[in-house]
Amino acid sequence: MPQTENQTQVTDRPQATKTAILVIGGAEDKVHGKEILQTFWQCAGGTDAIIGIIPSASREPALIGERYYRIFADMGAKEIKVLDVRDRDGGRDSAYLHYVENCTGIFMTGGDQLRLCGLLADTPLMNLVVERVRAQEIALAGTSAGAAVMGHQMIAGGSSGECPNRALVDLAMGLGIIPEVLVDQHFHNRNRLARLLSAISAHSDLLGVGIDEDTCAMFDSDRNLQVLGRGTVTIVDARDISYTNQNQVHGADPISIHNLKLHVLRYGDRYNLEGHQVIASS
Template sequence: MRYEKPAFAEGIPGALILCGPGSAAPEAFLTFTRLAKPLEGKFIGVKDKAPDTRELTEATGIWWEFREPPKGRVLDALKAAQARGATLGGNFAFTQTALKDGLLPDANTAIRYELPEGAALAIVGREVQLLGAVHVIIRLAATRFGPEERVTLGGRTRLADLTALRRRSRQRMEPSFPPAKMPLPNVPSGTLVIVGGGGMPQGLTQRFVEMAGGDKAIIAVIPISMPDPLPPKDGMAEGLRRAGAREVVELTGRTPEAVDKTEVLELLKRATGVWFGGGRQWRFVDAYEGTKAAKLMHEVLKRGGVIGGSSAGASIQGEYMARGNPLGPEEIIAPGYERGMGFLPGMAIDQHFTQRNRFKDMELLIKTYPQLLGVGIDEATALIVQGSVAEIVGRTRVNFYDPQKSAPESVASGKKYDLATRKVIE
């Protein structure tokens, strides 16, 4: 994980309503009203003159219709209101200030928002939503590694993720990922257990504990790919305890600051196993990318330990992370969220494969990135990887997509596959 994650996963505080020139879409003020809740807080409308800054100190919603843009102490007061979670919105004069003066981070630099007449956007936390029917174009600035990119909100595409946009724009300042030449898939020490979701193969929980040291096993369980609130008891953690692990600790931190706390790092220094739960894999990235904790997980493997995971916890293990879009798992390619934890280099791992008919998606992925070896794992089925050899265990099969071959190889449970030579081991 080479990319240093910026600390902005939660998006902006409060909410912004931005409008293009002319008359705004009716949805703009309606959305502002819904978010600002003027009957529950303090609502201020700015129309004929700039407000006294004292009026803004307790406002929960501020709508700007004054012809002049906010500036000076008024702008500072708006920034303070945003920082405490207020909803801000208004006309094109307000929008230009919001985009130019830091109310929407990275705007007018790496990211440019083009709102034509009648267009409007709502930004709530990290969600960017198109309001009305007029399209909005979001431009990611050209870098020395690539030309300008465009994201269009309009028609059926009405949402974008602010954090993904910001990550994407910053990653474009580095050499392209994935690189044209990828290392061969190999785990030189330790073991990976990669489960396709839909339940554990029979006996695999017990086997995981044995690989982690049996009654001496110290295992960190990471359930944060699920949204809050997490259940009071994690099913996998309980299963590992019943299987005889000496110590099982659930790590529920969701930010780089939380996962790099001293007690977490000390646990990972002692750990003989790590388990990533199911859910949405982008949440692992938001928490662990670029952290000391992530480096210590690689050390678990180096000293002969085991790392495993199911569903989201499978996809995170590859160097390329499939289905990382925070808006939903439908797309296998998600710019801004393509880097996995890299325990298995040169690989892209998809899960729930046959059950969710994901064959065409993997074909698209390896056509886009032919330097990758693609793997689609069925439910209740797993790969156990040591060195370059992957053992298939569980209910059904695993599909291997080598772009140099005319068709994928579907390998049944009980067989082994060499990830380096890309051949079934007979």
């Protein structure tokens, strides 16, 4: 698969047309309207977009990298490169670093979030991505595993279909791109509400964000989350909980959480992270 397109040298960092972080619940439409992927492409600059694809979460990175490469090429992106990092040394590759220094958008694919963090956390490549995202210089998207890594704390695995309990969820360190959120993906599709509640019971200072398949929570530079796609985004706000027995129970014993606030947002609804306010779509 070719991994360089335009031979034009980029001398200055291009600016994305709209800096945003797109956190996608997985299984986004890749065939028909492709609304979520189109939105990322537009945020990255549309026909001027210079996109880097990171398929490191996948155990078939060449295959999944090729798939997204073709999607963004068909949309008309100016340049696309698959940053196929398969070991920690790849996170120091000078060609990859140069590309990220000049790109307008980074897309992280699905797979295994522990694999993604194990390969890229604290590498020069990922540190540069995070730096440019925080400087609002590039658009960033992550789907499925690429969504799970967005917070400082990350849901690394677990079960579903049970009451909230400590054994239901495995936590690990994420990439800290949006440090105050704790993301779960494939949310209602895999019955993961209890899993997110179990995680939030241990980290009530974080905002739980559960994202359905073919659904996106798009974070803009004004600290608003806006919902795109066909499903819902579930917000779990534990700032005002009055009681939890999380520290007293063990294993699969049920967890109590009192005075928890929960919002279910659909297409067009927004949530402001500063004021913790929900804004309904007009």
